[in-house]
Amino acid sequence: MIANYHTHTWRCGHAEGSEQDYVQQAVNAGLKTLGFSDHTPYDFFDAEPRNPSIRMKPEELPEYAAAIRKFANEYRDQIQIFTGVEAEYYPKYFPRTLEMLKENGIQYMILGQHFLGNEIGEPYCGRPCSDRKMLERYVAQTIEALDTGLFLYFAHPDLIHFVGSSSVYEREMRKLCQAAKRTGTPLEINLLGIRENRHYPNEQFWQIAAEEGSTVILGSDAHSPQHVVDPESERYALALVERLGLKCQLSIDEFCIKSKLCAAGGGTR
Ligand SMILES: [Zn+2]
């Protein structure tokens, strides 16, 4: 890997290590680009108390952005660092979230849809489920997200853990891959899933992605500095790419990263 755009920090409550450790690890491994993409905060206004082990609080966002910018500047001769977030697409909170991210100079969002609807009262997408309604909702909601044109890429699109009919899975996921293609959004093979032997990457999903001519990108999804690069999982992912004949993209053009949120509409200002 020469670039990784999927990196967390301690602020989400389930990652460890200092930013400097992540950066140093990336430099040592020869990465040219490191993007931080901690779980975005949401201002749920009216909703239940927040779970502190999922993501930072909205009031922590300015400090996060400033910390990453500081390292981007300090290390600019050694590595290119971007300030991003991993975000779900929650229609109810999306305009306000976009505004908050832009106000804080966040440069990009990757889509990581961990819950459906607007999260509150919804189950985790990664728990096994045979209800096709849930799969259909996941696909419809993430297609809506892709159609905003605001996401740099789609992290672990195969997070949804559907254990029902394989033909239903194929039909739905094909729609998702087609939307990714239409909107020019790369799909991420998630190295955390490989590292922890999770239910993703899902072979059937990536077979469909290959058939649809999807572009894929690897993301280390580091929650600890030692995983900023992960050669073993990377080899596994590249073998999958090779075996299925997927098109793999190594890095994303700087202009493309910088133009995503800056050019954003979405009902802001
Ligand atoms: Zn996380």
Ligand SMILES: [Zn+2]
């Ligand atoms: Zn992540």
